[in-house]
Amino acid sequence: xxxxxxxxKFRILKIGQSMTLxxxxxxxxxxxxxxxxxxxMGLKLIYYSVGAGITDKGEVPNxxxxxxxxxxxxxxxxxxxxxxxxxxxxCASSFPPWVATSTDTQYFGPGTRLTVL
Amino acid sequence: GQSLEQPSEVTAVEGAxxxxxxxxxxxxxxGLSWYQQHDGGAPTFLSYNALDGLxxxxxxxxxxxRSDSYGYLLLQELQMKDSASYFCAVRDRAGxxxxxxxxTGTQLKVEL
Numbered sequence: 001x002x003x004x005x006x007x008x009k010f011r012i013l014k015i016g017q018s019m020t021l022x023x024x025x026x027x028x029x030x031x032x033x034x035x036x037x038x039x040x041m042g043l044k045l046i047y048y049s050v051g052a053g054i055t056d057k058g059e060v061p062n063x064x065x066x067x068x069x070x071x072x073x074x075x076x077x078x079x080x081x082x083x084x085x086x087x088x089x090x091c092a093s094s095f096p097p098w099v100a101t102s103t104d105t106q107y108f109g110p111g112t113r114l115t116v117l
Numbered sequence: 118g119q120s121l122e123q124p125s126e127v128t129a130v131e132g133a134x135x136x137x138x139x140x141x142x143x144x145x146x147x148g149l150s151w152y153q154q155h156d157g158g159a160p161t162f163l164s165y166n167a168l169d170g171l172x173x174x175x176x177x178x179x180x181x182x183r184s185d186s187y188g189y190l191l192l193q194e195l196q197m198k199d200s201a202s203y204f205c206a207v208r209d210r211a212g213x214x215x216x217x218x219x220x221t222g223t224q225l226k227v228e229l
Contacts, residue, residue, distance in 0.1 A: 031215065042204055042221040043160065050215055058216065090159060097147065097214060104150045104167075104208055106217065108159035 001026050004109035006091050012115045013081040021076040021112050023091030031094045032074040033106065034058075034066065036087040043090065049074055050096070081116045088113050119143045121220035123205055128226045129195055137190045137203050137223045145210025149181050149188045150217065155201045163203075164190065192225070200227045 007022045025032065030051045035043040045058030049068040063085060065077040074093075078085060092106040121141045129135040139149065148167040152160040166172055166181035166188060178191040192199055202224050206217040 033216070035219075040222075043219040045216055045218070048212075048216050056212065056215075058212075059218075092160075097208060103162070104148050104165040104217070105162040106152075106160075108161070110159050 003027065004091055004093055004107050006089075006109035006112050008112060009110065010113045012117060013078075014117060015081060015083065017081050018077070018079050019081070019114075021078070021089055021091075021114075023074045023076065023109060024072050025074075025091075025093040025107070025109075026072065027093060027107065028071065029093035029107070030071065030096055032068065033092045033094075034064070034074070034076045035090045035092065036060065036085075037090060037111075038087050046076065046089075078114075083116050086114060086116045119207060119209060119211060119218040121205055121207060121218065123203075123220045123223045125221070126224045126226070128228060130228050131195055131197060133195050134191065134193050135195060135225065137192075137205075137225070139188050139190075139205035139220060141186050141188075141205070141207050141220075143186075143207050143209035143211070143218075145214075146183060146186075147208040147210070147214055149179075150206045150208070151177075151179055151190045152204045152206060152219075153201050154204065154222070160204065195227050197227050197229075200225060 033048045034046040047066040091109040094106045151163040154160040164179035181188040202222040206219045
């Protein structure tokens with residue numbers, strides 16, 4: 001199993017450009033998440049999905065959009081990039097929390113380091 | 118809403134024991150998790166407590182007191198490779214229990 005994969009690893013955008021961050025998991029997890037992590041800070045939830053066709057906002061959704069057409073893929077779209085979106089973006093996946101009641105593991109991808117200039 | 122507090126930085130020597138505390142405020146608490154993140158890397162799951170008490174996994178243990186809204190991560194026989202950031206995270210009723218809220222992290226520095 002490859003686990004959670006993310007592309008690209010690095011990206012530099014100009015203000016106003018758009019891009020899609022890709023995330024794929026091969027563990028058949030229903031739940032998928034997008035986080036951003038600013039330097040020296042914790043993880044802030046952008047969007048999450050509990051299954052194909054179902055998405056919901058997290059703590060910091062403004063400026064982002066998501067879709068979930070398959071169990072495996074959960075792309076994050078940035079429209080009109082702004083310097084405030086410079087961050088490291090992590091995608092994660094998990095089983096539903098009631099499936100693994102003795103643990104609560106989210107599996108993270110390696111991250112995409114995005115700079116907006 | 119949820120809030121978590123943990124120390125920003127802890128320093129300890131190799132071979133020692135260190136405790137990283139986490140206090141939280143939530144509505145409808147389900148469980149407390151701990152994650153490790155090395156510089157430039159992805160967070161990795163360490164431990165989870167849903168009930169009061171101590172969970173032990175090798176050199177790492179995690180403790181929870183639901184009545185005190187408090188937990189800690191205990192690292193024994195510290196090694197240089199344990200230098201990393203450690204995050205506590207709570208799952209609660211917010212969002213139907215479908216998401217974690219992470220603390221801001223504790224940077225652990227292990228010295229010789």
